[in-house]
Amino acid sequence: MNMMDYTGVSVFIEQRDGEVQKVSLELLGEGRRLADKLNTKLIAILLGHNVANIAQELVYYGADEVILAEDAMLDKYVTEPYTKVFTSIITEIKPEIVLMGATAIGRDLAPRVSARVYTGLTADCTTLEIDEETKNLLMTRPAFGGNIMATIICPEHRPQMSTVRPGVMLVGERDTERKGSIIKHQAQLDASDMNVEILEVVKETKKKVKIEDANVLISGGRGLGKKESFEGLELLAKELSGLVAGSRAAVDAGWIDRDFQVGQTGKTVRPGLYIACGISGAIQHVAGMEESEFIVAINKNATAPIFEFADLGIVGDVNKVIPALIEELKSKK
Amino acid sequence: MNFKLSQEHIMLQKMYREFAENEVKPLAEEVDEKEEFPVETVKKLAKYGWLGIPIPKAYGGAGGDNIAYAMAVEELSKVCATTGVIVSAHTSLCAAPILEFGTQKQKEKYLPPLAKGEKLGAFGLTEANAGTDASAQQTVAVLDGDEYVLDGSKIFITNAGYADIYIIMAMTDKTQGTRGISAFIVEAGTPGFTIGKKEAKMGIKGSSTCELIFENCRIPKENLLGKEGKGFGIAMKTLDGGRIGIAAQALGIAQGAIDVTVSYVKERKQFGKTLSYFQNTQFQLAEMAAKTEASRLLVYKAADFKDKNIPYSNEAAIAKLFASATAMEVTTKAVQLHGGYGYTREYPVERMMRDAKITEIYEGTSEVQKMVIAANLLK
Amino acid sequence: MKIVVCIKQVPDTTEVRLDPKTGTLIREGVPSIINPDDKSGLEAALQLKDEFGAHVTVLTMGPQQAEAALREALAMGADRAILLTDRAFAGSDTWATSCTLAAAIKNLEYDLIIAGRQAIDGDTAQVGPQIAEHLNLPQVSYVEDLKYDGSSFILKRVFEDGYHLVKVGKPCLITTLKEMNEPRYMSVMGIFDAYREKQIEVWNLKDITVERSYLGLEGSPTKVKKSFTKGAKTAGKVFEVDHKEAAKIIVDKLKEKYII
Numbered sequence: 011m012n013m014m015d016y017t018g019v020s021v022f023i024e025q026r027d028g029e030v031q032k033v034s035l036e037l038l039g040e041g042r043r044l045a046d047k048l049n050t051k052l053i054a055i056l057l058g059h060n061v062a063n064i065a066q067e068l069v070y071y072g073a074d075e076v077i078l079a080e081d082a083m084l085d086k087y088v089t090e091p092y093t094k095v096f097t098s099i100i101t102e103i104k105p106e107i108v109l110m111g112a113t114a115i116g117r118d119l120a121p122r123v124s125a126r127v128y129t130g131l132t133a134d135c136t137t138l139e140i141d142e143e144t145k146n147l148l149m150t151r152p153a154f155g156g157n158i159m160a161t162i163i164c165p166e167h168r169p170q171m172s173t174v175r176p177g178v179m180l181v182g183e184r185d186t187e188r189k190g191s192i193i194k195h196q197a198q199l200d201a202s203d204m205n206v207e208i209l210e211v212v213k214e215t216k217k218k219v220k221i222e223d224a225n226v227l228i229s230g231g232r233g234l235g236k237k238e239s240f241e242g243l244e245l246l247a248k249e250l251s252g253l254v255a256g257s258r259a260a261v262d263a264g265w266i267d268r269d270f271q272v273g274q275t276g277k278t279v280r281p282g283l284y285i286a287c288g289i290s291g292a293i294q295h296v297a298g299m300e301e302s303e304f305i306v307a308i309n310k311n312a313t314a315p316i317f318e319f320a321d322l323g324i325v326g327d328v329n330k331v332i333p334a335l336i337e338e339l340k341s342k343k
Numbered sequence: 344m345n346f347k348l349s350q351e352h353i354m355l356q357k358m359y360r361e362f363a364e365n366e367v368k369p370l371a372e373e374v375d376e377k378e379e380f381p382v383e384t385v386k387k388l389a390k391y392g393w394l395g396i397p398i399p400k401a402y403g404g405a406g407g408d409n410i411a412y413a414m415a416v417e418e419l420s421k422v423c424a425t426t427g428v429i430v431s432a433h434t435s436l437c438a439a440p441i442l443e444f445g446t447q448k449q450k451e452k453y454l455p456p457l458a459k460g461e462k463l464g465a466f467g468l469t470e471a472n473a474g475t476d477a478s479a480q481q482t483v484a485v486l487d488g489d490e491y492v493l494d495g496s497k498i499f500i501t502n503a504g505y506a507d508i509y510i511i512m513a514m515t516d517k518t519q520g521t522r523g524i525s526a527f528i529v530e531a532g533t534p535g536f537t538i539g540k541k542e543a544k545m546g547i548k549g550s551s552t553c554e555l556i557f558e559n560c561r562i563p564k565e566n567l568l569g570k571e572g573k574g575f576g577i578a579m580k581t582l583d584g585g586r587i588g589i590a591a592q593a594l595g596i597a598q599g600a601i602d603v604t605v606s607y608v609k610e611r612k613q614f615g616k617t618l619s620y621f622q623n624t625q626f627q628l629a630e631m632a633a634k635t636e637a638s639r640l641l642v643y644k645a646a647d648f649k650d651k652n653i654p655y656s657n658e659a660a661i662a663k664l665f666a667s668a669t670a671m672e673v674t675t676k677a678v679q680l681h682g683g684y685g686y687t688r689e690y691p692v693e694r695m696m697r698d699a700k701i702t703e704i705y706e707g708t709s710e711v712q713k714m715v716i717a718a719n720l721l722k
Numbered sequence: 723m724k725i726v727v728c729i730k731q732v733p734d735t736t737e738v739r740l741d742p743k744t745g746t747l748i749r750e751g752v753p754s755i756i757n758p759d760d761k762s763g764l765e766a767a768l769q770l771k772d773e774f775g776a777h778v779t780v781l782t783m784g785p786q787q788a789e790a791a792l793r794e795a796l797a798m799g800a801d802r803a804i805l806l807t808d809r810a811f812a813g814s815d816t817w818a819t820s821c822t823l824a825a826a827i828k829n830l831e832y833d834l835i836i837a838g839r840q841a842i843d844g845d846t847a848q849v850g851p852q853i854a855e856h857l858n859l860p861q862v863s864y865v866e867d868l869k870y871d872g873s874s875f876i877l878k879r880v881f882e883d884g885y886h887l888v889k890v891g892k893p894c895l896i897t898t899l900k901e902m903n904e905p906r907y908m909s910v911m912g913i914f915d916a917y918r919e920k921q922i923e924v925w926n927l928k929d930i931t932v933e934r935s936y937l938g939l940e941g942s943p944t945k946v947k948k949s950f951t952k953g954a955k956t957a958g959k960v961f962e963v964d965h966k967e968a969a970k971i972i973v974d975k976l977k978e979k980y981i982i
Contacts, residue, residue, distance in 0.1 A: 026883065086886065089851075089861050114881040117840075118863040121848035125820065125855035130943030133846040148947065154733075154843050158747060160949040167943040205860035205894075209876070210887035268901070275842070283976070304979055305958075306972060311610070312962060322975050323960035324968040334969035342973055351917045354797065358908045392910035405910040415910075 013106075016168040019045040020053040020105035022096065023068060023076075024115055026087075028061055032181065033111030035071050037174060039182030040138060041109055042072035044147070047140045050106070051075060055099055057092055057197075059085035069190035072182045076190060077103065081197040087115050088206050093122045095197045101127065102195075105169050107147055109138075112173035124171050130164035131171040136178050147172065152297060177222040177278050219253060221270050226252025226283045229272055229299070232259035233288020233309055233328055240265055242332040243287060249339045250283070257289045273298035288328040291316025308332075346640075355411050359418035362391065368422035374549035375425070375694050380505055381549055384426055389460020393430055398438055403455035409646035413591040417642070420595025421602065424698035425549035427595055431588030432501040433457070436706075437464025437510050440581045441528065444569040453508055453528060465506035466585075467497035467555050468578050475711055478521045478575060482557060484513035489564050491515075491527065493557040496539065499705070503553035504538045507531045510581070511555070512574050524574035528566045535560030546697035583656045585706045587649065590642045590662040593670035593702035597635040600670075600677035600695045604628065607681055607690070618680070627680060631673045638666035657719040664712040667702035674699040723776035723870070725767045726830055727800070728823055728837040728853070729760040731784055731791035747951065756791045759838025763898035765905040766868050767836055768799045774870060777801050779830060783811060783822055789922055796916035797908035803920070808927040813939025816844075820852030821941070825932035826925060827857065833892040834875065839864060839899050850897035860890050863897040 021041045024031040038054060045052040054073035056064060058080060065076045077099055083091040096119065100108060108123075110116040112134050124131035137150040141163070147170040149162045164170040221227060228247045230240055243254045256266035258273050272279055273295040284302035288309060289295060296319050299305070307320035308328045317323040324331055348356065366387055374381050388394055396412040398404020405411075412434060420427030438457045441449060456462040473479040482495025493513055500509075509529045516523035529536060539554030569577050605628065608618035618624045641662035648655035674696035678685035685692045703709045733752045756764070770776040779802040780795040782788045792803035806826050814822065827835060835857075837850035847863070854861035866885070867878035877896060879886045908916075927937075935941055961971055 026881075087881075088888075089863075114864050117847045118851060118861070121816070121846075121851035122855050122861065124848070125817065125852040128817070128943070130815065130817065131846075131848055132944055133848060153845065153949070154747065158949050158951050161947045162944050163947045164944050205890065206862055207889040208886050209889055211884070212887070213884040304976075306975075308968070312960070317960050320960075321958035322972065323958060324972065325960060325962040326965055326968050330965040331968045334965040335972055338966075338969035338973045342977075350793075351913060354793065354908070354913050354916070355910065358797075358910075358913060362907050390909075391907050392912075396910050400911070405914055407910060407914060411910070 011168060013166075013168055016104045016106040018051050018053050018103065018105040019048065019107045019109070020055055020100065020103065020169070021073070022108065022110040022116065022119070023054050023056040023064070024111050024113060025056065025058050025061055025064060026115075028058070028064065030064055030067065031111060031113065031176070033113060033116075033174070033176035035181045036176065036179040037109045037111060038068065038071045038073060040174070040179040041107075042182050044107065044138060044140060045074075048106070048145065053077060053103060053105060055079075055096065057084045057095055059083075062192075065192045067184075069188050069192070070184050070186050072185075072188070074190050076192045077195050078192055079195040079197045081199055083199045083204055084197065086208055086211060087118075088204060088208065089118055089122055090203045090205050091197075091199050092119055093126060094199060094203055095195070097123055097126050098198065099195055100169060108169045108171045110171070110173045112175045116173050120171060120173050127169075129167040129169060129171060130162075131173070132162040132164070133173045135172045135174050138172065138174070146170070175278050177280065220277075221253050221255045221272065222277050222279055224253040224255075224279070225281050226250045226285075227255045227272070227279055227281045227299075227302075228252055228285045228287065229255040229257065229289060230260050230266065230287045231257035231289030231295070232263070233290070233311075234260070234265070235288070235329065237263070237265040239288075239329055242329065242336075246285070246332055246336050246339075249336055252281075252283070255279070257292075257295045286316050286320065287332060289316055290314045291319060352411060352414065355407075356414055356418065358391075359415055362387075363418045363422045367419060367426050371423035371425075371691065372688070372694070374423060376548075376688070378543070378548040380551045381423075381426060381429075382505070385429060385460065385463065385505075388426075388430065394433055394460035394463075395438065395454075395458025396434065398434075398442060398454055398458040402442070402450060402458055404438075404458035408650045409587060410643050410650065413587055413642055413646045416588050416591040417595040417598070417639075420592040421599035423549075424592055424596050424695070425547045427592040428501060428547055428550050428589075429463075431585070431592055432466065433464040433506070435585040435588040436466030436501075436581055437506070437508055439584050440466075440510055440526065440568065440577055443580070444526070444573075444577050445528075448565070449528065449568065457508060462507035463502055463505055465500055465502040465509045466581065467500050467509055467511045468582075469497060469499050471496070471498055475708055477578065478524070480512055480514050480524050482511070482513040483517070484515050484525060484527060486515070486564065487561075490561045491564055491567065493527070493529070493535070493560040493562065495557050497555040499542065499552055500555050501550055501552055501705075503555060504541070504551050509555070510568065511557075512578050513557075515571050515574075519572060521575040522572045524578070525571045526568040526574040526577045527562060528568050529557075529560070529562055533560055533562060544701075546694070546699070546701055580656075582706055583659050584649065586659040586663040586712070587642065587645050587655075589702055589706045590638070590645070590659070590666040593663070593666035593699065594635065594638045594642050596695055596699050596702070597631070597638060597666070597670045597673040600674045600692055601628065601631050601635060603691055603695075604631075604677045604680050607684075611682075611684075624680060627676050631676055634669040635673060638662070638669045641665055657716060660707075660712040660715040660719075663702070663707070664709050664716065667699070667709060670699040670702050671696075723770060723774055723833050724779070724831045725770060725776050725834045725836060726779045726781055726827055726832045727760070727764045727767045727795070728835070728850070729764060729780055729782050729791055729795060730757045730838070730841045731755070731782065731788040732757045732841050732843045734842075754787070754790065756794055757838050757841045758900040759840060759898055761838070761905045762900045762902045763836040763838050763896075764795055764798060764800065765903045766898055767834075768906065769903070770834075770868075770870060771799065771801075779804065779832075781806060781823065781826060781830075783807070783814075783819060783826075792922050793916050794908060796920045796922075797912040798906055799912060801920075803922045805922055805924045806930070807924060810927045810934075810938050813942065814937065815942035815944045816846055816848040816852055817943050818937050818941045820849045820856055821932055821936040822930070823849070824853045824856035825930040827853070829930065835859070835893070835895040837895065837897050839897040847897070850895060854895040857895070860894045861896070862888055862890055862894065865896045865898050866902050868896070868898075868902070
């Protein structure tokens with residue numbers, strides 16, 4: 011492998027049913043920043059079936075080039091067809107960096123690709139930087155359940171591959187004046203590549219707003235005591251136009267659905283306001299919300315670690331404070 | 344002398360604790376409040392082999408030792424003394440005597456379902472007029488052709504109504520005193536055998552404690568356990584083993600009380616400090632811990648002697664005497680350390696205190712244990 | 723049917739604390755457990771054993787103490803346990819780990835390989851798919867349900883917004899989610915069997931055939947440049963007041979920050 015042959019930052023554009031996933035736009039934003047630092051181009055790689063209409067948008071979001079591979083076998087995500095096509099593309103264009111969203115798709119595709127091309131992959135990166143001297147990608151990620159951070163490098167293999175969690179990077183500017191080229195890539199697939207048969211595709215019936223998109227989150231933990239206490243949080247969320255979320259303890263207790271779990275094993279959120287109710291503030295939870303702009307914590311235990319992360323802390327019975335807060339908000343309207 | 348737990352015991356303890364924490368503890372309060380026998384829990388215990396721990400594999404048991412068994416009762420009792428005694432009575436008072444005194448046929452017939460928990464066991468010795476004076480049996484068993492006919496009643500029988508197999512003591516020869524008592528295996532549903540009054544108790548409220556009534560109850564003569572006239576000896580030996588179980592239950596209750604109290608005193612603040620800061624709290628807990636650890640060693644030693652076929656009657660009596668007194672003392676102190684909250688049902692310590700008392704009474708009162716210990720000393 | 727389940731012994735990261743004074747991790751006294759996603763995978767394998775009489779082998783790459791995890795798996799009902807251990811494997815990243823495990827698996831017969839989706843210490847979710855690549859097997863990750871119809875596996879493969887029901891033939895590799903099932907407890911007899919009847923086989927480098935340059939710290943394409951604990955944020959103000967006062971303080975502050 012001649013490392014010098016590898017140039018360019020590439021981003022895997024994840025689409026589902028023709029809809030680009032937000033994380034891919036976030037990665038274009040980040041990719042643009044890295045490409046500018048390296049003085050190189052940003053390439054978006056889009057796989058799918060009848061998705062050509064997306065390509066131009068990707069240019070507006072920062073891509074210099076969009077490589078488009080379309081095939082009926084790429085309609086729904088199956089590991090082998092996607093791995094085969096993606097690998098053939100990056101083998102051809104030899105990017106120095108490949109970014110993918112750390113989603114249920116990215117975390118299936120990235121490791122398979124990295125093993126096929128024999129390179130290093132770093133998962134769930136929260137920060138990406140270019141090393142001044144070596145120009146290597148510095149990939150920082152949480153480890154040990156979120157208790158420590160590690161900066162990883164892939165010095166002797168290319169491309170340097172990295173997956174990034176949704177909600178961590180910022181979506182780039184959408185600029186309709188931007189110019190870029192759209193290149194078609196012929197997918198070389200045959201029937202034997204479809205080694206997994208899709209019998210049924212089911213979309214989640216409930217239409218939920220994702221907590222990652224909310225600007226205000228009212229989050230409940232073990233300190234609430236019981237499932238019914240979440241009703242109080244719903245009322246508060248209504249007052250503040252926010253959503254209700256929960257800690258892992260609340261999810262494990264069955265008080266709230268896993269989709270609303272904030273934390274290391276849940277979602278990373280960075281709302282403008284995060285109100286932690288009855289949450290002790292274990293590192294694993296804090297990891298998922300500490301980037302919130304303003305954190306209010308309510309807990310009956312004065313020594314709860316959450317108070318070290320909160321911008322405003324209240325020591326008290328959360329089940330009393332919440333109703334009082336709702337009243338105060340109503341009166342101040 | 345090895346005071347360390349073996350790898351097996353450590354792994355068992357881990358499993359026991361996980362199970363107790365996840366499956367038994369969440370129900371403990373309700374079991375006590377509703378005085379409800381935890382049927383579903385018993386099924387789960389059966390599934391994982393808790394009901395045949397010291398029963399040999401050949402009879403469907405786990406083939407374990409008595410320390411493994413005592414630890415199981417201990418870990419259950421930490422979170423729910425009711426569940427602990429269900430396992431103890433079933434194992435020590437029903438399965439054990441069949442294993443020790445049964446014929447090959449009886450063992451093959453009764454042990455596998457007991458060990459697998461398909462059937463639950465119980466033991467009936469106590470009568471209205473025969474408590475500590477156990478030999479004053481009035482229930483009779485008369486041989487009539489191929490059957491014994493039982494008449495009489497038993498009271499305060501643990502697992503009654505839920506058990507399928509009962510070990511029952513009855514007089515086969517009134518002229519012989521204790522040498523006229525025999526042991527029988529009686530199955531639930533036998534005509535003439537009914538469950539009478541259920542006791543409303545101070546503690547272990549989920550445990551089913553009832554009267555047993557025998558009226559012209561005919562059982563096959565093959566159901567005689569051991570020989571005629573040997574029943575009292577069988578009962579006494581059975582109770583020796585049962586005492587290890589109850590001592591383990593008392594041990595568990597004490598430890599459980601200490602555990603919740605330690606959590607509480609680290610949280611509760613008065614005078615600007617957590618209770619754990621104050622020396623009184625520390626000293627009380629130290630005493631509680633020391634006595635509980637002493638109980639533990641006594642229980643495990645008695646279990647170990649039983650495993651090694653060393654006479655253990657004295658050791659079992661000492662263990663039960665000491666562990667039950669400790670449980671009573673520790674739980675009382677635990678309530679005190681909780682203050683007012685400890686007196687409410689919101690915290691588990693008041694239940695633990697109510698549960699502890701019975702360990703000084705059943706399967707031989709503490710007074711009986713002293714009789715055993717003194718007799719051993721003064722022989 | 724022959725199943726190989728890859729498990730990892732991990733520290734229970736939910737129990738790990740930061741020392742408030744030094745900011746470093748307190749690792750002592752943290753219990754070791756079978757990684758939750760792996761445990762559910764093992765449970766799935768044991769259910770196939772219950773239903774179809776499958777033979778279940780558990781495999782782990784780790785230091786000597788990983789033996790405890792294997793013992794637990796045996797106590798749950800696994801038939802065979804292999805500890806893959808050697809100094810040469812130390813410092814492996816996911817590439818090196820997956821190469822090592824794949825090489826070991828090549829010595830075994832299998833219709834199905836199960837790995838947990840991700841470990842709670844590494845959190846990468848990479849080893850499973852990489853093993854599948856080294857062994858050239860179809861992979862299905864994020865499996866939440868598994869059925870066997872006599873010849874193929876019918877799997878529920880979840881995504882954030884729904885799931886696919888897929889069918890895949892033997893042999894294949896799947897990665898499982900802990901949401902898939904409630905793993906069984908060890909049974910009393912299972913524990914005795916694990917210590918009295920069953921063995922843990924220990925395999926070293928010499929017992930597998932693998933490209934040496936792929937292994938350990940040296941063979942890992944990714945390297946750790948540095949690791950650090952996240953600095954504690956500077957704390958804001960904490961108030962211990964009654965609930966009405968608390969409500970006022972919160973609202974005033976939110977207004978001050980233009981949040982409302």
